[in-house]
Amino acid sequence: MSAPAYREQSSIPLEAVPPTEPSYLDGGGLMGWLNTRDHKRIGIMFYGAVLAMFVLGGSFALLLRLELLTPDRTIMDANTYNRLFTWHGIVMVWLFLIPSIPNIFGNFVLPIQIGARDLAFPRLNLASFYVYLAGSAIVLGGLVLGGTDTGWTFYTPYSETTPDRLFPVVFGIFVVGVSSIFTGINFIASVHMLRAKGVHWRRMPLFVWSIYATSIILVLATPVLGLSVLLVGLDHVFHLGLFNPASGGDPVLFQHLFWFYSHPAVYIMILPAMGVISEIVPTFAHRRPASYNAIAFSALGIALVGFLTWGHHMFVAGMSTIDSGIFGILSMFVAIFSAIKTFTWVATLYRGDISFNTPLLYFFGFLFLFMFGGMTGVAVATQSLDVHWHDTYFVVAHFHFIMVGGSVTAFLAAAHYWYPKMFGRLYSERVGLLCATAVFIGFVLTFLPQFLLGNAGMPRRYYSYPPEYQWLHVLATGGAWLLGFSVLLAVGNLIVSLRYGRRATANPWDSRSYEWLTPSPPPPHNFPETPVFDRGPYDYELSQEEVYARAYPR
Amino acid sequence: MPAPILGEQYASLDRQAVTLRFGMWLFLASELLLFSGLFVLYAAYRSMYRHDFVEAVHSNTMAYGTANTYVLLTSSFTVALAVFNIRRGALRAAMWLVLASAALGVTFLAIKAVEYGVHIREGALPGPYYHFADAATLGGNRFYTLYWVTTGAHALHVTGGIGVLLWTAWHVPRGRYTAGYHPRFENATLYWHFVDVMWLFIWPIYYLV
Amino acid sequence: MPQEPATNHLSVRAYVWTYAALLVLATGSWMLASVHVPGAVAIGLGIGAIKAFLVLGYFMHLAEEPFSFKLVIAVAAVLVAVFIGLTALDPLTRPALPNP
Numbered sequence: 001m002s003a004p005a006y007r008e009q010s011s012i013p014l015e016a017v018p019p020t021e022p023s024y025l026d027g028g029g030l031m032g033w034l035n036t037r038d039h040k041r042i043g044i045m046f047y048g049a050v051l052a053m054f055v056l057g058g059s060f061a062l063l064l065r066l067e068l069l070t071p072d073r074t075i076m077d078a079n080t081y082n083r084l085f086t087w088h089g090i091v092m093v094w095l096f097l098i099p100s101i102p103n104i105f106g107n108f109v110l111p112i113q114i115g116a117r118d119l120a121f122p123r124l125n126l127a128s129f130y131v132y133l134a135g136s137a138i139v140l141g142g143l144v145l146g147g148t149d150t151g152w153t154f155y156t157p158y159s160e161t162t163p164d165r166l167f168p169v170v171f172g173i174f175v176v177g178v179s180s181i182f183t184g185i186n187f188i189a190s191v192h193m194l195r196a197k198g199v200h201w202r203r204m205p206l207f208v209w210s211i212y213a214t215s216i217i218l219v220l221a222t223p224v225l226g227l228s229v230l231l232v233g234l235d236h237v238f239h240l241g242l243f244n245p246a247s248g249g250d251p252v253l254f255q256h257l258f259w260f261y262s263h264p265a266v267y268i269m270i271l272p273a274m275g276v277i278s279e280i281v282p283t284f285a286h287r288r289p290a291s292y293n294a295i296a297f298s299a300l301g302i303a304l305v306g307f308l309t310w311g312h313h314m315f316v317a318g319m320s321t322i323d324s325g326i327f328g329i330l331s332m333f334v335a336i337f338s339a340i341k342t343f344t345w346v347a348t349l350y351r352g353d354i355s356f357n358t359p360l361l362y363f364f365g366f367l368f369l370f371m372f373g374g375m376t377g378v379a380v381a382t383q384s385l386d387v388h389w390h391d392t393y394f395v396v397a398h399f400h401f402i403m404v405g406g407s408v409t410a411f412l413a414a415a416h417y418w419y420p421k422m423f424g425r426l427y428s429e430r431v432g433l434l435c436a437t438a439v440f441i442g443f444v445l446t447f448l449p450q451f452l453l454g455n456a457g458m459p460r461r462y463y464s465y466p467p468e469y470q471w472l473h474v475l476a477t478g479g480a481w482l483l484g485f486s487v488l489l490a491v492g493n494l495i496v497s498l499r500y501g502r503r504a505t506a507n508p509w510d511s512r513s514y515e516w517l518t519p520s521p522p523p524p525h526n527f528p529e530t531p532v533f534d535r536g537p538y539d540y541e542l543s544q545e546e547v548y549a550r551a552y553p554r
Numbered sequence: 555m556p557a558p559i560l561g562e563q564y565a566s567l568d569r570q571a572v573t574l575r576f577g578m579w580l581f582l583a584s585e586l587l588l589f590s591g592l593f594v595l596y597a598a599y600r601s602m603y604r605h606d607f608v609e610a611v612h613s614n615t616m617a618y619g620t621a622n623t624y625v626l627l628t629s630s631f632t633v634a635l636a637v638f639n640i641r642r643g644a645l646r647a648a649m650w651l652v653l654a655s656a657a658l659g660v661t662f663l664a665i666k667a668v669e670y671g672v673h674i675r676e677g678a679l680p681g682p683y684y685h686f687a688d689a690a691t692l693g694g695n696r697f698y699t700l701y702w703v704t705t706g707a708h709a710l711h712v713t714g715g716i717g718v719l720l721w722t723a724w725h726v727p728r729g730r731y732t733a734g735y736h737p738r739f740e741n742a743t744l745y746w747h748f749v750d751v752m753w754l755f756i757w758p759i760y761y762l763v
Numbered sequence: 764m765p766q767e768p769a770t771n772h773l774s775v776r777a778y779v780w781t782y783a784a785l786l787v788l789a790t791g792s793w794m795l796a797s798v799h800v801p802g803a804v805a806i807g808l809g810i811g812a813i814k815a816f817l818v819l820g821y822f823m824h825l826a827e828e829p830f831s832f833k834l835v836i837a838v839a840a841v842l843v844a845v846f847i848g849l850t851a852l853d854p855l856t857r858p859a860l861p862n863p
Binding site for chain 2 (some may be wrong): 768769770771773775778781782785786789792793795796803804806807808810811814815818819821822823824828829831832835836838839840842843846847850851853854855
């Protein structure tokens with residue numbers, strides 16, 4: 001592992017990629033960034049904001065894990081603890097995970113991958129950034145005012161009656177949702193209408209398929225979230241009792257409304273991650289995907305079937321057993337698509353010419369953790385088993401295996417994979433590999449014990465617990481701090497390399513995907529001249545020289 | 555008259571126009587899902603309080619609801635004619651038709667306001683403020699709470715739609731739209747039609763059945 | 764050149780007929796409402812759906828737009844139907860409890 005393992009970069013003379021004007025990073029001053037229409041600059045601005053939210057949400061987690069080191073009070077009282085796990089969920093779900101890959105990497109890479117000069121609606125794109133900032137500010141303002149202790153799920157009737165400042169928090173989430181909808185509209189319109197000549201639907205890079213599928217969910221599910229949180233807010237302020245049994249309301253109805261969005265929301269979090277993996281695996285195996293269609297269409301399958309499964313969050317809430325049964329069966333179907341993707345990725349590696357770089361190491365972490373998370377998902381989708389596991393640490397472990405072991409791992413993979421393209425630099429490969437390993441170890445130490453905790457009966461969101469659970473909690477807390485530290489180190493590597501990293505060429509990974517046809521970093525209009533797209537993005541039978549010669553014929 | 559600006563990501567003005575309309579339809583789909591939650595709540599509560607809901611529907615002010623249906627349908631007609639006219643280059647006619655639709659929208663809101671006054675006087679208010687004698691049941695309370703939230707949300711969208719129509723009409727004499735290129739004009743009318751379509755479902759469930 | 768008029772796929776007459784149909788259907792539902800037939804909900808919503816189709820197809824020109832536009836609305840409509848159906852199914856299939 002001491003060899004740098006970058007595909008030797010000088011195989012393509014720089015002149016093969018036509019020289020051009022300055023990169024998108026230069027020029028315009030501060031206003032040139034704040035008032036930009038450039039999807040790449042908007043992606044970078046999201047990068048800064050989203051990473052800040054990640055650190056914030058992560059800090060809440062580290063603090064609450066400290067509290068859980070001992071069975072009773074460790075560093076805070078129960079009320080604060082309840083607030084912390086609520087804020088951890090709210091910040092991580094809406095201010096970090098949902099925007100993360102789509103608004104950073106989707107924004108930056110998708111237009112280039114379809115051969116376009118920008119997204120369909122550049123000003124809407126900028127608006128999505130400012131609306132996200134405004135929504136985040138309102139949410140964080142609500143948290144500063146004391147926030148709420150309802151859990152990120154805002155279940156009624158407690159969310160109606162809690163004395164806390166609920167309204168700013170839910171209103172902020174509503175506003176952030178508007179940003180999501182703008183993003184989804186922009187991506188779908190761009191994929192339909194802006195593909196360059198030669199980029200047919202089945203010649204698009206697979207990342208585009210996954211962002212497209214994600215955008216369907218963004219556009220169609222988010223409004224229901226907007227409605228549900230607004231209704232909770234109205235209920236809270238005006239005591240309408242919409243979901244309060246005392247007024248004839250039904251609290252389970254709130255859960256139907258909430259989870260109709262929040263289940264597809266988890267696919268918003270994992271589909272882009274899968275898209276990243278679908279780019280990384282062919283690149284570092286130097287092989288085309290074992291089945292392009294399997295990955296492309298399973299993304300659509302996840303997006304659409306994912307809408308039909310929300311009731312599996314409510315098996316023990318009082319929902320009818322018939323409805324539960326239907327939701328349980330539908331939930332099993334969704335897993336099939338994920339399995340198809342997993343097998344296809346592994347099959348792509350087989351007989352590949354593998355370069356063992358940091359992004360691929362993150363993929364291996366992703367593979368194992370996503371598999372565990374996915375299989376335990378099928379397990380909790382089984383009504384009879386979920387009766388035992390619901391609201392325990394088993395479920396917490398399941399979704400963190402997917403959201404952290406899956407999505408965050410893929411986010412870090414994307415951060416490293418597209419780093420040379422975005423910034424024109426290379427990071428330290430050694431530190432990258434080390435952090436990828438440490439993140440994996442830290443993760444496993446944090447969340448594997450939680451499966452055991454949950455199965456042994458430890459409920460989630462509990463401040464205190466019987467002493468026999470302590471050793472598992474201590475393991476989890478140790479793992480969490482290792483995980484946090486490793487992530488910070490990984491990000492630190494990337495930040496330091498902005499200044500001190502070696503310069504990158506157009507295609508350090510020897511990929512065939514279209515974004516590597518542009519210089520690193522790209523010019524403002526993405527391509528020095530629009531390339532000729534007469535091949536697919538995974539044509540590893542062609543050499544780099546052939547690829548560039550065909551893209552930029554002289 | 556300023557020429558329309560072609561974005562660098564578009565190959566032609568036509569493509570830009572189609573894309574703008576497509577984006578609008580995507581937005582309308584999201585608005586449909588926004589309202590759908592309110593229909594879901596209606597369906598669920600109606601299945602829980604079937605008899606109370608039927609009684610509450612019959613206690614509602616049908617005349618006002620029906621008048622409003624005719625008003626909105628007519629405003630949809632005028633705004634459709636506006637697009638017809640702008641496509642053939644009759645910009646002035648298009649502008650007046652849009653203004654007519656906006657005026658009908660205001661009429662809708664006026665009728666709604668009077669109707670809300672009736673509800674308030676009768677005590678058919680949402681949640682804890684409910685004391686309507688003609689449907690003095692838990693189910694009646696649920697019905698009217700949902701009624702206020704749903705028609706309130708709809709009225710907000712009507713208000714927004716009126717603003718959009720006025721903004722559009724304002725820009726006609728300023729040369730923003732031409733016979734050959736006017737996607738934003740069409741998008742404004744699409745939004746207005748959507749507001750009408752939502753009412754086509756709100757009206758029967760809250761007034762008729 | 765952007766100064767040339769766009770094509771009108773429908774004549775004024777088409778719009779007038781659509782409007783007339785909408786008025787007739789609205790009046791029809793109104794009159795049916797006073798009769799209290801069984802299945803009133805289905806009929807009322809059915810007529811509403813027909814009216815919506817007319818507005819979508821003709822007034823909003825969905826009929827003349829590319830297939831992808833129709834797909835957007837079709838997918839949204841299916842999801843709404845599933846949402847309403849599977850949620851309403853819950854209270855409909857719960858065991859009966861005594862009313863408090």
